[in-house]
Amino acid sequence: MSDAFQIGPFLLKMSMLAVIVSLSLGFVAISAQLKHNRETRSAIIELLSNALVLGFLVWKFSYVLFHFSKVVENPSSILYFSGGENGAMLAVVAVAVYLTKTVRQKAIPVHFVALAMATGFLAATGVYHLLTVVLEQSSMWYHVQQVVICVLFLWWLGRAKERLVHLAAWLPLVMWFAISQVYVQFFVATREIVFAGLSGEQLIYYAFALLLLFLSRRVNPIGGTTDEAS
Numbered sequence: 001m002s003d004a005f006q007i008g009p010f011l012l013k014m015s016m017l018a019v020i021v022s023l024s025l026g027f028v029a030i031s032a033q034l035k036h037n038r039e040t041r042s043a044i045i046e047l048l049s050n051a052l053v054l055g056f057l058v059w060k061f062s063y064v065l066f067h068f069s070k071v072v073e074n075p076s077s078i079l080y081f082s083g084g085e086n087g088a089m090l091a092v093v094a095v096a097v098y099l100t101k102t103v104r105q106k107a108i109p110v111h112f113v114a115l116a117m118a119t120g121f122l123a124a125t126g127v128y129h130l131l132t133v134v135l136e137q138s139s140m141w142y143h144v145q146q147v148v149i150c151v152l153f154l155w156w157l158g159r160a161k162e163r164l165v166h167l168a169a170w171l172p173l174v175m176w177f178a179i180s181q182v183y184v185q186f187f188v189a190t191r192e193i194v195f196a197g198l199s200g201e202q203l204i205y206y207a208f209a210l211l212l213l214f215l216s217r218r219v220n221p222i223g224g225t226t227d228e229a230s
Helices: 014-033 036-068 066-075 084-106 110-135 139-163 169-188 200-219
Strands: 004-007 010-013 193-195
Touching: 004 014, 004 066, 014 110, 014 139, 036 066, 036 084, 036 110, 084 110, 110 139, 169 200, 193 200
Parallel strands: none
Antiparallel strands: 004 010
16 A cells, blocks of 8 residues: 555555554444443543554654664654654553553453453454555455454454453453464465464464463463453
8 A cells, every 4th residue: 555645735645544544443343342331431442542642652753762863863754754663562562551550540340441452453453454455455365364354353252242351251262363363374475484384473373372272271260350450
């Protein structure tokens, strides 16, 4: 999605438009998922909106941290560059700290936060891949399968919503999502094999799935809930 269009003095890339639309519909999905819990829904939407803005700002302005000399030479470079992968990792840490601290302070039920995050992630990801198929029309089979995966797991969330107060109910759901990503990565055109015919991303998902399988066998007899961490 390299094409762009102009809105007044601003140039907006189609890829950025796809991200904005996807995130917006992700929040719509969260609102629909929590429609019967109005107070909790408002608190969670505010929480995740703030987390999203925080993550973006940390990712964007971490460029100063990682490329300080370039910023000193050309301050306007902050507007055009971001912190890249290192900035993204820093943003994840910042968001994780913010979510943990705020959820504890406001006593928001953890299982509702987890449900909202999973719903928003799947909805936004599915919409993004769908828009990629429409706008880019390349690697279509990969993106179409990602859309199907997101729809299936959204359906799973809806069916299992009442049981997702228990941590044990989350483990197989996340495990099978990781396995689905191992499979679908075979259709990435630029996949680079690292070991045993698998790419680095596939190995990470595979290891994560094995870890979740191990944890599910340990947690199931206990029946722990996602609220135990709050």
